[in-house]
Amino acid sequence: xxxxxxxxxxxxxxxxxxxxxxxxxxxxxxxxxxxxxxxxxxxxxxxxxxxxxxxxxxxxxxxxxxxxxxxxxxxxxxxxxxxxxxxxxxxxxxxxxxxxxxxxxxxxxxxxxxxxxxxxxxxxxxxxxxxxxxxxxxxxxxxxxxxxxxxxxxxxxxxxxxxxxxxxxxxxxxxxxxxxxxxxxxxxxxxxxxxxxxxxxxxxxxxxxxxxxxxxxxxxxxxxxxxxxxxxxxxxxxxxxxxxxxxxx
Numbered sequence: 118x119x120x121x122x123x124x125x126x127x128x129x130x131x132x133x134x135x136x137x138x139x140x141x142x143x144x145x146x147x148x149x150x151x152x153x154x155x156x157x158x159x160x161x162x163x164x165x166x167x168x169x170x171x172x173x174x175x176x177x178x179x180x181x182x183x184x185x186x187x188x189x190x191x192x193x194x195x196x197x198x199x200x201x202x203x204x205x206x207x208x209x210x211x212x213x214x215x216x217x218x219x220x221x222x223x224x225x226x227x228x229x230x231x232x233x234x235x236x237x238x239x240x241x242x243x244x245x246x247x248x249x250x251x252x253x254x255x256x257x258x259x260x261x262x263x264x265x266x267x268x269x270x271x272x273x274x275x276x277x278x279x280x281x282x283x284x285x286x287x288x289x290x291x292x293x294x295x296x297x298x299x300x301x302x303x304x305x306x307x308x309x310x311x312x313x314x315x316x317x318x319x320x321x322x323x324x325x326x327x328x329x330x331x332x333x334x335x336x337x338x339x340x341x342x343x344x345x346x347x348x349x350x351x352x353x354x355x356x357x358x359x360x361x362x363x364x365x366x
């Protein structure tokens with residue numbers, strides 16, 4: 118039986134939290150990427166960081182091969198939680214998963230109060246990316262280009278062998294995703310983007326505005342694909358402001 122504890126990591130307990138933020142990792146990423154977010158927002162916001170199958174403590178479980186499949190699993194588990202105000206945050210691949218989870222929760226609750234997306238083009242803005250079809254060296258070259266993994270880890274053969282299947286699966290999921298036509302959210306969307314991101318231009322990220330009737334804000338920040346590690350304070354202030362109506366201490 119699939120349980121919420123297998124999918125969600127609570128790094129800091131927040132039993133009296135006024136709101137809940139679900140964070141979804143990028144391609145090749147894991148729940149621990151959001152440990153600093155959890156630490157900063159607790160105890161006012163309960164942060165649930167998603168652990169996809171096939172990595173870290175779930176490394177022996179089979180991958181979920183599609184964005185839609187991940188969204189189905191996560192949305193089903195979120196419906197079983199208490200009804201605190203809920204928002205979702207996703208970076209890169211995580212933004213697409215968060216969007217699809219939001220679609221499902223709008224259909225059968227609980228509808229999120231906000232969707233925060235980062236480092237990802239709008240759902241119907243495609244490029245002819247085929248990273249998942251490259252050789253192992255080609256996949257790693259793309260990861261190095263985006264600076265998503267520390268260079269010293271990429272030099273460790275054992276670590277490389279472990280992360281390559283994860284990366285290839287995640288890139289395949291994102292690159293084969295296609296947005297259903299005519300679909301729009303009612304949930305407000307806030308989109309963060311790095312102004313020098315090579316895989317998501319400011320214009321491509323601004324196009325998220327076309328995918329919601331609930332209001333849209335664009336927050337461009339200096340930096341590349343992983344700009345958010347340099348601007349965590351801005352992201353935290355924005356998300357806490359939406360969830361709590363104030364800036365966190």
